[in-house]
Amino acid sequence: MAEQAETLRRTPLSRDRVLRAAVALADEAGIESLSMRNLAQDLGVVPMALYKHVANKDELLDGMIDVVVGEIGAPEVGADWKPAVRQRILSAREVLQRHPWAPLAIESRNMATPAVLAYLDAVIGTLRAGGFSVDLAHHVMHAMGSRVLGFSQELFDADRRAGRSGRTEPAPPAALPPEVAAMFPHVAEIAMAASHDDASVLGQGCDDQFEFEFALDLLLDGIERLHERGWASPRRPH
Template identity: 80%
Template sequence: MAQTLHRTPLTRDRILRAAVALADAAGIQSLSMRNLAQDLGVVPMALYKHVANKDELLDGMIDVVVGEIDPPAQDTDWKHVVRLRILSARQMLRRHPWAALAIESRNMATLAVLDYLDSMVATLRAGGFSADLAHHVMHAMGSRILGFSQELFDASRRAGQTGTAEADPPTAMPPEIAARFPHLAEIAMAASHDDASVVGQGCDDQFEFEFALDLLLDGIERLQQQGWTSAHRPR
């Protein structure tokens, strides 16, 4: 008597999680409907019953990984809650190095991204922020809300990577460039950190991220305590 083979049903969730795993392992550039179908053991046309096209697939992948960000902590201190969630988003991006550029590439935010941003505004409002100040805070935080920043000196992002990998030690600028831009040369060589840094010596991406995040949060806290409004901002 022949045995009946039981295949795992093909679902949208299974497709999205397989796509995330493929992008994690080989980079987003390696992702194609054909490669994904091969990983799942199906023909490519089977995927289109669940995702209309690659754009819809990418949106779904973003929603899967954004869903990994921790929910708000049960804490009345808005600053602590916001900081924890942003650092949770940061950890999500370190698990999925392709996600930052994928999020940036979308013309419209996905539903999970919108839900996350909405919950962050809700935390600010519950912390006593006016809608006016919360609006400007979200602008000031920018992509840092989602765990990444658009780095001025990060060549890996310009090359289409995320810049979350271990940084190389600082290297001296060519003499002619250092002479022309002495201040940039000075700070380039001042970017070393403690040997115990989470990502090693050099321009420590995690340190720089948290440094800027804490500066912003401290400044935002002062504005909130002062009852700042855009109507009375300096001209």
């Protein structure tokens, strides 16, 4: 192992090596731990050596996002639009689960990176090849939102809203105080429904993968019905 590490340190720096080392560092310790100094230390170089390959921290982050998005698998050749889009999105979700810092990093960018643009272009291309009008494809992408990249902004995901990444096990939902449950009975019902029995294969709390696929399939089924009806958005008067 020591020889392997030494060999890696002696390998000449390249942009790809810098970006992949940064991704590995973020995966291991979280994106908040990433700095040019820490990355240089991991690579066994002085920080200034990194600037020959990335101009600054923003460019580093953009490159890291592109490395991650580049891991998303393409659908099977010849697949119909619906299974192709579903397969691509679930592949994206699998990739982003390996890199739990990536969703917030993607959201933090003012402009989409080249790999993100290429990915979105491919998804839209699949819809267009499936006979979707530009109008319907446009609205589908709005409806999918971040889900098309394999993640969603969950309403009850406090850890994600707080900016924490890489949760290992979801915390069981806290019981609502009786007086709050009495005031908001429907919220209380949902909270109780989310508390699965300890013996359940899902464990305590909602199963994130199931909920993601459930919502994705609802969207895809609805989109399919609109497509079959030849749906078009209402034209607004000028």
